[in-house]
Amino acid sequence: MQTVFHPAQLEHNPAREFLDGAWIDYLESPRRPRMILDAIVQAQLGPVIVPDDFGLEPIRVVHADPYLDYLQSAYARWIAAGRSRDGVYPDTFYKPGFLHRPGGIGGQAGRYAFDLSAPITAGTWPAAYWSAQSALTAARLVRDGAPAAFALCRPPGHHAHADLCGGYCFLNNAAIAAEYLAQYPAADSPLPTPDFRLGEAGVGSRQIAILDVDFHHGNGTQAIFYRRSDVLFVSLHADPDRQYPYFMGGSDERGEGEGEGFNWNYPLPAGIDDARYLATLDEACARIAGFAPRYLVVSLGVDTFGGDPLGDFALGSDAFPRIGARLAQLKLPTVFIMEGGYAIEQLGANVVGVLGGFAQC
Template sequence: MKTVFSPVQLAHDPKHEISDGMLKPAVEIPSRAEIVRARILETGFGDVLPPDEFGLEPIARVHAGDYIAFLEGFWTRWTNAGRSGEAFPFVWPVRELRTKPVPDHIDGLLGRYSFDAGTPLGEETWVAARASADTALTAARLVAGGDRAAFALCRPPGHHAHADFYGGYCFLNNAAIAAQYLRDAGADRVAVLDVDYHHGNGTQAIFYDRADVLFLSLHADPIEEFPYFLGHADETGEGAGEGFNANFPLALGTDWPAFSRALDAALERVAEFSPDTLVVSLGLDTYERDPISKFRLKSEEFLALGARLEKAGLPTVFVMEGGYAVDALGVNCVNVLSGFEGA
């Protein structure tokens, strides 16, 4: 299996985040990707390729033009306003507040195009996010071109990013961009299976009214865990997309037996949908020692996860999402990929 990775993704280097109501050291840091890449090379798992450049067109197939323009021009507006350092939003257009007209002030723009305060924007965020999207697109191109599977070592992650706002450490929705690319490349149906600890709220929202992309997510129950406001079992799609969204919220403390039962149920839905290609949002924060998560999967159980995904029998694009136990992240990630290959 080929891995796609760009060192440009490391340029986004946040120092802090706001979490649990406090300013804390950032956990979505460049070393996450570096450790996974090092493990791939150390184990001789496969070739590591640089991504191709796709331009903005495939990104604009998923994200709103005004949102793309905001991200692209953010740092200039931030510094022109006399600001420096990492940017955090602090006001949002919730409930009776309006999203239009869009504010001119940089603080209003930050609130309009975000949904949390835990995702800082910096000077290199846009460049890194673009490289992360190109990484996912290149892996999708490999699979569309006949590869059985490919791994997009994306960072920053993407599954929390909506069509026109960011959050959860995510700016461009890499999995959604890859799925849309596969559709545009000729796949009639694409399934996106999100196995991250946190619900893939952005991916769900992007495809919620569509029947050509099935979205499924295994995650911690949002009654107890981020993102709190999406990810419930009664969210099944709307309009043409009714019945093409399935959430499997799981209790805090979920272990492999419970997780694997939900995985089996999700894969049954995938089989019923009969897609041409599977995109896996590969979060490794289900690991038992992840610092911000509360599931209990062990390193060796990620081998079983990979083997179970292979049994779907589909061309598969793996897109890296979360996972913050950096000491074990490389092992856990390669375990999933090698479990898939070995199966």
């Protein structure tokens, strides 16, 4: 299995974040991908390659142009306004019903973010851009015949909405990869070459399933596809009644309009062990099999590990090869997209556990 990663993804390096009422060292640090890369090389899982540059067009299918303009310019505008060089941290957030649309950087910082965990620094845009390119390159590898590929995306992406950053996420890598697979035909496909600006359900449609196994609900991915029937979204995650992102992820959220019935959430209790988690994964995989997708995109978070500082599940490291093996039983061309996981010392082994378990089946 090939791993895709660009060194520029290390350039996003905020010093701190606000968590549980206190400023702490930023948990989504550049050390994370380094640990994963070291484990992949040591396990001899396959070559590590740099992504190709697909440009902005496939990103613009998922994300609004004003938001992309903001991400690219925010830090320079923030510094020009005399604000802290530590990064763009909003202090006021937009809510529905607010009437004014500010053009200044202070207001826009709160318009395009939903929390304080996604500060923008000088290296944020290059890192996010190349993270998305890694996802696109992995998707193309699978589209062109590879049984699986791993995009070592960093920053992660599943919390990013079409025009909102948050939860360490800026560009929704899983959604970008899914749209590429949905709209860009394989060589043997009779579908015409797509217009990346369309982005509507059924345009260049080929069914894609996204399975999110991160500890936290992929609220951004859900929102992007909530009214779509050509992309199935299935998520196993902590119950939002007690855990981030709080305002999405309930089991009653099934999609809207054409997308009704194509969104399935499995909120899980604190302390869930390997057996109960894997039983829920079986149910999720059965739902994916019933959808009969052509491709599977996996938002791979390993913050379900019992020792993760941001989680409260009780999965042991032995669970991760079993997760990978269960996904392999779906027998679908699969794109793995890296999301969360913050138990640094075990991070690489847990990621390799999933990928190795998949590859061995």
